[in-house]
Amino acid sequence: MLDDSRYIKRKQKKRNRKRKIIISFLFIVIAILAAGLTYASSILNNAEKTIDRSYEDDGRDSGSSLRKDPVEISNDNVSILFIGVDQGGVRSTQDSNGLSDSLILTTFNKEKRSVKMLSIPRDSYVYLPLRDEYTKINHAHSYNGSKGSIVTLEHLLDIPIDYYVKVNFDAFIDVIDVLGGIKAKVPYELYEMDSNDTENAIHLLPGRQSLNGEEALALARTRKLDNDIERGKRQQEILQAMFKKALSVNAFLNLNNLITAVGDNMTTNMSFNDMKGLTSYALSSDFNIETLNLEGTDMVTDAYYFELNKPHLEKVIVELKDHLGTSNQNDT
Numbered sequence: 001m002l003d004d005s006r007y008i009k010r011k012q013k014k015r016n017r018k019r020k021i022i023i024s025f026l027f028i029v030i031a032i033l034a035a036g037l038t039y040a041s042s043i044l045n046n047a048e049k050t051i052d053r054s055y056e057d058d059g060r061d062s063g064s065s066l067r068k069d070p071v072e073i074s075n076d077n078v079s080i081l082f083i084g085v086d087q088g089g090v091r092s093t094q095d096s097n098g099l100s101d102s103l104i105l106t107t108f109n110k111e112k113r114s115v116k117m118l119s120i121p122r123d124s125y126v127y128l129p130l131r132d133e134y135t136k137i138n139h140a141h142s143y144n145g146s147k148g149s150i151v152t153l154e155h156l157l158d159i160p161i162d163y164y165v166k167v168n169f170d171a172f173i174d175v176i177d178v179l180g181g182i183k184a185k186v187p188y189e190l191y192e193m194d195s196n197d198t199e200n201a202i203h204l205l206p207g208r209q210s211l212n213g214e215e216a217l218a219l220a221r222t223r224k225l226d227n228d229i230e231r232g233k234r235q236q237e238i239l240q241a242m243f244k245k246a247l248s249v250n251a252f253l254n255l256n257n258l259i260t261a262v263g264d265n266m267t268t269n270m271s272f273n274d275m276k277g278l279t280s281y282a283l284s285s286d287f288n289i290e291t292l293n294l295e296g297t298d299m300v301t302d303a304y305y306f307e308l309n310k311p312h313l314e315k316v317i318v319e320l321k322d323h324l325g326t327s328n329q330n331d332t
Contacts, residue, residue, distance in 0.1 A: 046256060047259055063160075063162065064154065067162070071162055072277065074276075075110070077324045078107075078162045079106065079107045079162050080164065081103065081105050081106075082106065098142060100137070100138045100142075108281065115289045117239070118316065123136050124294070125305040128140050129151050129155050157320065159321060174213065178261050181210045181211055182245050183208060184237055187226070189204065189206055190224065202217075204218060228306070233291070294308055294312065
């Protein structure tokens with residue numbers, strides 16, 4: 001059982017780096033729900049004002065260089081990059097941008113009403129075009145902010161990135177709790193620290209079960225008995241669980257609380273109308289989300305890197321291009 005201390009103002013310590021991306025996807029769900037319900041004008045206004053405050057250009061002059069023509073979410077297949085950044089604790093004073101510790105590229109297919117989610121391991125050894133060097137992909141954001149992450153991933157995947165959503169970690173627990181918890185599979189018995197960095201404060205047994213915010217955080221952060229790839233898969237499962245729960249009637253009753261929980265923890269180049277363009281996905285009876293991961297091997301030189309498996313990477317690229325409908329556009 002968790003004591004009431006987690007409801008007290010949490011210390012701004014260095015926290016687990018992987019879970020922030022979930023909050024951004026949930027916020028889009030909030031916008032979708034609010035946009036589809038005409039009688040909730042106050043919720044619409046609240047969501048729109050919050051998103052307007054969160055707007056930040058991605059630093060590119062005219063969108064992706066891999067697009068011949070501009071795209072609109074309501075009419076075209078698009079991609080959104082979710083960036084989770086740890087800027088808490090000492091990191092906020094050391095680096096104005098912060099490392100991108102979570103990267104999930106999502107592609108949306110309008111005709112199929114489907115989404116593909118690709119998790120990119122933060123230690124992936126890649127080329128950074130804006131720095132003309134090879135290093136971990138999470139350094140791209142540290143050097144050049146959102147633009148650095150976007151340009152790096154476009155170079156790696158040869159896929160246009162149309163939009164981005166960047167979030168920090170602070171709202172994660174509150175969002176899960178406002179939703180009334182989520183259901184997820186715990187793969188093994190685990191002990192993890194809580195949000196106050198209290199060692200072994202969370203104890204979970206294996207099996208599918210309901211989790212509150214602190215417990216979901218523990219599941220999302222652990223990798224003691226496996227690795228970063230498996231942790232990425234757990235991120236995706238938690239993301240989907242939050243998405244499904246956010247589409248429920250009970251979640252709608254708490255929309256204002258959900259919006260408040262996300263608050264100012266997000267920046268994006270998406271407008272409120274852009275987010276409303278995703279309504280058709282949420283309202284589709286056969287809407288589905290597919291998760292993808294990248295294979296690779298450990299590479300230890302002066303530091304630890306994750307070396308991507310090139311043949312598997314190429315297969316993933318082809319799959320994402322087909323889903324976006326850009327195969328003929330960008331192939332040379």
